[in-house]
Amino acid sequence: EIVLTQSPGTLSLSPGERATLSCRASQSVSSNSLGWYRQKPGQAPTLLIYGASSRATGIPDRFSGSGSGTDFTLTISRLEPEDFAVYYCQQYGSSPFTFGPGTKVDIK
Amino acid sequence: QVQLVESGGGVVQPGGSLRLSCAASGFRFNIFGMHWVRQSPGKGLEWVAYVRYDGGNEKYADSVKGRFTISRDNSKNTLFLQMSGLRAEDTAVYYCAKKFDNDDVFDVWGQGTMVTVSS
Numbered sequence: 001e002i003v004l005t006q007s008p009g010t011l012s013l014s015p016g017e018r019a020t021l022s023c024r025a026s027q028s029v030s031s032n033s034l035g036w037y038r039q040k041p042g043q044a045p046t047l048l049i050y051g052a053s054s055r056a057t058g059i060p061d062r063f064s065g066s067g068s069g070t071d072f073t074l075t076i077s078r079l080e081p082e083d084f085a086v087y088y089c090q091q092y093g094s095s096p097f098t099f100g101p102g103t104k105v106d107i108k
Numbered sequence: 109q110v111q112l113v114e115s116g117g118g119v120v121q122p123g124g125s126l127r128l129s130c131a132a133s134g135f136r137f138n139i140f141g142m143h144w145v146r147q148s149p150g151k152g153l154e155w156v157a158y159v160r161y162d163g164g165n166e167k168y169a170d171s172v173k174g175r176f177t178i179s180r181d182n183s184k185n186t187l188f189l190q191m192s193g194l195r196a197e198d199t200a201v202y203y204c205a206k207k208f209d210n211d212d213v214f215d216v217w218g219q220g221t222m223v224t225v226s227s
Contacts, residue, residue, distance in 0.1 A: 001170075035213035037153075044203055044217035045153065056208070056215060088153055092212035096169050097143075097155040 002027055002091050004100035012108040019076040021103045023089035028069045030093035036065055036074045039102075040085045048087075049074065079105070110134035110216050112204050117221030124194050124225070130187040130204030130218055138162075138182040141207035143214060144189050146200035146223075156202070157189065158212070172198075194225045 003026040013019055023034065032052035037045035047056040049065035052072055062077040076083055084107050089100040116128040130142070144156040157178040158167040166178055175193040180186065187204050201222050205214035 033211065035211070037214075039153075044220060045214070046217075047208065047213055047215045050208060050211045050213040050215075056213075090153075090155075090213065095158075095167050097158075097212055099153040099155065101152050 001096055002029065002094060002098055004089055004091060004098055006087075006089060006100035006103045008103060009101075010104045010106060012106055013079055014108045015081060016078050019074075019079055019083070019105055021074040021076075021087055021105075023067075023072040023074070023100050025070045025072075025091060029072075029091045032068050033091060033093035034065075034067070034072050035090045035092065036063075037088045037090065038083070038085050039088065040082070045088065076105075110206075112206065112216055112218035114202065114204055114218040114221035117202065117223045119224045119226060120194055121227050122195060122225055125190070125192040126194065126223060128189040128191070128202055128204075128221060128223070130189075132185045132187065132206070135206070135216075137180075137185040141165075141212070142178075142180060142187045143205045143207060143212070144178060144187075145203045145205050145214065145217075146198075147203070147220075148197075148200045151200075154200075158207075159187070191223070194223075196225050199223060199225050 005024045007022045034052045036049040039045040053065045086102045159178045177190040201220040203220045206216040208215035
């Protein structure tokens with residue numbers, strides 16, 4: 001099973017600032033099969049990124065994903081009020097599909 | 109619009125059984141794989157099970173293998189999760205989620221149904 005680690009656990013930033021979130025895998029994720037989700041309180045997650053760097057339908061271009069192998073990054077170029085939430089990475093290169101523990105982005 | 113609506117959650121005693129349903133609408137249900145994902149209260153996300161578009165190629169998390177069964181009825185656009193031998197650690201919100209094209213990411217989620225295992 002591939003274990004995902006996310007850092008930092010919490011990121012305190014102000015609206016308009018840049019956020020950089022990290023996701024590290026315990027072994028290489030095949031075909032860069034890595035996705036990112038945002039989950040607002042009381043809601044289901046929303047898919048942001050798939051294939052490590054492809055934005056999902058309707059996702060604004062302030063969200064970008066990068067990385068390969070075992071190290072991946074989600075960057076939010078300018079935080080909007082709705083971006084203060086929890087972010088999860090997920091690998092789907094091999095079963096069982098696994099999620100990271102999440103990074104909480106809160107308002108500084 | 110594209111929608112998934114779960115039902116069937118509730119309170120069940122340890123060792124009991126429960127069947128969750130997920131009604132799909134707004135898309136061609138019979139050509140997409142489907143997943144169940146759960147989230148324990150205040151915790152992160154855990155993938156539970158997957159079924160291919162035609163009902164085959166079932167996959168399970170080790171934590172539920174042998175106790176849970178995923179299935180689907182394409183004639184009714186409905187996904188199921190039969191849960192038995194329930195444990196306290198199965199307490200969670202259960203989401204059904206649609207597979208995105210050829211990638212096992214989840215591009216459509218239901219609102220979730222709560223399952224509580226308690227005596």
